[in-house]
Amino acid sequence: MPVETAVPAGYIRVFGKPKALSDVKYTYCPGCHHGIVTRLVAEAIDELGILERTVGIAPVGCAVFLDRFMNCDFVQAAHGRACAVATGIKRARPELVVFTYQGDGDLAAIGTAETIHAANRGENITVIFVNNGIYGMTGGEMAPTTLPGQRTTTTPWGRDPRLHGYPLKISEMLAQLDGPTYITRQAVFDYPHIVRARQAILKAFRNQLEGKGFSLVEILSTCPTNWRMSPQEAGRWVAEHVTKHYPLGDLKDVR
Amino acid sequence: MPKGIVIVEKERCKGCGLCIEACPFGVLGFSSDYNSSGYRVVHMEHPEKCTGCAVCGYVCPDVALEIYRREPVGGTV
Amino acid sequence: MSRVLMRGNEAIAEAAIRSGLKCYFCYPITPQGELVEYMARELPKRGGVFLQAESEVAAINMVYGAAAAGVRAMTSSSSPGISLKQEGISYIAMARLPCVIVNMMRGGPGLGNIAPAQGDYFQATKGGGHGDYRLIVLAPSTVPEAAELVRLAFDLSDKYRVPAMILADGMIGQMMEPVELPEPVDPGKIPPRPWAVTGARGRGKNVISSFDLEPEGLREMNLALQAIYREIERNEPRWEEVETRDADLIVVAYGTMGRIARSVVHMARKEKLRVGLFRPITLWPFPYEPLRELAERAEVILTVELSAGQMWEDVRLAVEGRAPTPFFGELGGVVPSPKRILEEVKKYAG
Numbered sequence: 001m002p003v004e005t006a007v008p009a010g011y012i013r014v015f016g017k018p019k020a021l022s023d024v025k026y027t028y029c030p031g032c033h034h035g036i037v038t039r040l041v042a043e044a045i046d047e048l049g050i051l052e053r054t055v056g057i058a059p060v061g062c063a064v065f066l067d068r069f070m071n072c073d074f075v076q077a078a079h080g081r082a083c084a085v086a087t088g089i090k091r092a093r094p095e096l097v098v099f100t101y102q103g104d105g106d107l108a109a110i111g112t113a114e115t116i117h118a119a120n121r122g123e124n125i126t127v128i129f130v131n132n133g134i135y136g137m138t139g140g141e142m143a144p145t146t147l148p149g150q151r152t153t154t155t156p157w158g159r160d161p162r163l164h165g166y167p168l169k170i171s172e173m174l175a176q177l178d179g180p181t182y183i184t185r186q187a188v189f190d191y192p193h194i195v196r197a198r199q200a201i202l203k204a205f206r207n208q209l210e211g212k213g214f215s216l217v218e219i220l221s222t223c224p225t226n227w228r229m230s231p232q233e234a235g236r237w238v239a240e241h242v243t244k245h246y247p248l249g250d251l252k253d254v255r
Numbered sequence: 256m257p258k259g260i261v262i263v264e265k266e267r268c269k270g271c272g273l274c275i276e277a278c279p280f281g282v283l284g285f286s287s288d289y290n291s292s293g294y295r296v297v298h299m300e301h302p303e304k305c306t307g308c309a310v311c312g313y314v315c316p317d318v319a320l321e322i323y324r325r326e327p328v329g330g331t332v
Numbered sequence: 333m334s335r336v337l338m339r340g341n342e343a344i345a346e347a348a349i350r351s352g353l354k355c356y357f358c359y360p361i362t363p364q365g366e367l368v369e370y371m372a373r374e375l376p377k378r379g380g381v382f383l384q385a386e387s388e389v390a391a392i393n394m395v396y397g398a399a400a401a402g403v404r405a406m407t408s409s410s411s412p413g414i415s416l417k418q419e420g421i422s423y424i425a426m427a428r429l430p431c432v433i434v435n436m437m438r439g440g441p442g443l444g445n446i447a448p449a450q451g452d453y454f455q456a457t458k459g460g461g462h463g464d465y466r467l468i469v470l471a472p473s474t475v476p477e478a479a480e481l482v483r484l485a486f487d488l489s490d491k492y493r494v495p496a497m498i499l500a501d502g503m504i505g506q507m508m509e510p511v512e513l514p515e516p517v518d519p520g521k522i523p524p525r526p527w528a529v530t531g532a533r534g535r536g537k538n539v540i541s542s543f544d545l546e547p548e549g550l551r552e553m554n555l556a557l558q559a560i561y562r563e564i565e566r567n568e569p570r571w572e573e574v575e576t577r578d579a580d581l582i583v584v585a586y587g588t589m590g591r592i593a594r595s596v597v598h599m600a601r602k603e604k605l606r607v608g609l610f611r612p613i614t615l616w617p618f619p620y621e622p623l624r625e626l627a628e629r630a631e632v633i634l635t636v637e638l639s640a641g642q643m644w645e646d647v648r649l650a651v652e653g654r655a656p657t658p659f660f661g662e663l664g665g666v667v668p669s670p671k672r673i674l675e676e677v678k679k680y681a682g
Contacts, residue, residue: 007260007262007323008256008260010256010325010326011260011307011323011324011325011326012323012324012326013321013322013323014259014307014309014322014323014324015309015312015313015320015321015322016312016318016320016321016322017318017321018318021318025266025267025317026267026316026317026318028316028317029269030269030270030271030294030316030317031269031271031272031273031316032316033316034316035315035316035317035318036313036314036315036316039318190277190314191277191310191313191314194313194314195313224271231271231272231273231316232272232273232276235273
């Protein structure tokens with residue numbers, strides 16, 4: 001990391017870029033929570049010392065360049081298919097640590113079947129589910145997770161549940177199944193929540209190392225660009241509105 | 256000597272300002288400097304107030320901040 | 333070699349296991365049920381992974397994952413299921429992953445029926461999914477040949493890092509014939525896969541991807557694919573000729589129709605008609621050159637298919653007007669008798 005100000009002697013580094021992240025700059029928009037989530041995944045990989053045995057599944061969408069941001073092996077999956085691809089890798093080589101990183105359009109719409117069935121089989125994988133209630137990369141269209149009344153480019157007058165249905169609560173659905181081990185919903189809009197999300201991601205990876213089965217961490221995230229908000233407003237929107245529809249906390253935790 | 260130092264990697268910063276809002280001590284602010292992508296980057300406006308708590312680093316979505324803390328006298332952390 | 337009486341679907345499964353298959357992912361569909369069931373019984377016993385997926389889409393993406401992880405992987409299905417797999421096959425093709433896909437074709441379009449048909453020729457040989465890609469397509473006409481071609485499919489797929497397809501139908505899948513099964517492959521002989529995602533230990537990271545946002549980059553990926561395809565077209569066309577040396581009329585047929593056409597040739601010869609058979613074994617790469625050579629001296633090139641004339645287009649591309657190229661096809665799972673085809677032959681021969 002190029003240092004602009006020399007650090008005087010007597011100081012120790014307490015925070016910086018994790019080793020699992022490359023030097024490639026993120027392509028996420030300014031203030032987007034994706035960047036925090038990506039970093040937390042890298043921190044978990046660092047902390048568990050598993051970089052050399054981890055394979056990530058990069059999604060379609062805003063995190064499509066995830067393989068460039070991180071230093072582990074990667075497979076690029078088709079939209080929604082990440083959990084099936086992860087299943088194939090993990091079954092072929094159970095010694096690898098396999099994680100998917102998916103948005104809500106990917107995981108909760110086109111990939112609903114792949115996600116539910118991987119969870120129901122109790123595949124020993126880790127799923128990072130970034131839920132910002134919108135299709136970010138394609139231009140801010142309605143996602144299954146979009147809140148009632150929320151304006152998107154395909155619900156210009158707000159999502160009307162009578163026309164478009166209700167926000168899909170994937171984590172609640174998965175928590176009803178016998179297969180999954182750990183299902184939790186977290187957020188990263190402030191420091192305390194980031195600390196909790198970090199612990200949840202760490203646990204989801206540790207579960208896999210211990211052979212415990214399917215773990216999914218849903219993270220309520222922002223899309224300042226398509227929500228037409230500043231990053232600060234977007235964070236407050238998550239805290240004040242989104243968490244009402246999607247309550248935070250563990251939905252399933254089999255010890 | 257302040258307790259903490261925040262090093263901003265100028266080219267990674269996108270000027271979102273989340274760190275400025277999150278800092279409990281009002282250390283950070285926008286500088287008058289722009290990076291090659293055209294983002295107005297953050298700097299330590301009040302370096303003397305920094306405790307090296309790293310909250311700014313945690314909330315930074317672009318991993319643009321590196322935080323250092325003064326070693327306690329007489330030993331390492 | 334061990335000689336056993338086996339159903340086509342089971343012979344394909346056993347040959348795949350003997351070819352070092354590690355992971356098999358499937359979704360049930362007729363007429364390839366025996367293949368799935370055989371794998372469920374046998375593959376786990378022999379150190380492999382059998383998994384019944386929630387859909388064809390999931391099954392092919394599991395193949396994508398396992399192939400990316402560097403093991404021999406396979407899926408099998410029938411026409412409507414293969415349609416669902418096209419998304420994944422396109423990704424696999426661009427990501428340059430070896431794998432084997434079995435299509436036991438049935439009558440279509442739509443739900444169609446489960447009778448023998450050859451309506452998926454275009455889908456198999458011309459791409460099938462989106463983008464400029466090809467599969468190596470092998471078409472057995474007997475059960476022993478099916479077993480043999482499974483081994484070849486794995487080997488060619490590994491050699492070129494291009495997915496390979498076995499294209500047959502319920503006739504081949506469900507009939508029983510004596511089979512010489514291939515010897516189990518020596519795992520040390522399976523080509524190494526330094527590109528696979530096995531964990532970035534002692535090397536830089538490996539990335540399996542079918543994606544480049546930059547047009548120049550994506551063009552390079554495409555050109556690399558095309559270069560491989562040209563190499564395959566040069567090296568790998570395979571076909572069989574029966575009584576073609578003095579033939580005035582050449583019947584061109586593959587798979588189940590190729591088998592029937594062989595009987596037609598024998599019947600015609602008994603009636604002193606100079607009829608021969610040209611049977612493509614690789615549908616892609618299609619054996620254009622040898623067929624063109626035959627067309628130089630034959631008087632008629634008659635294509636016979638269980639479709640409305642799909643391979644017929646390749647036959648005409650091969651012949652390029654050197655001889656008349658009539659066509660006879662059956663549809664909907666109706667399989668014509670040798671006698672019916674002989675009648676067709678007699679319209680042009682003799």
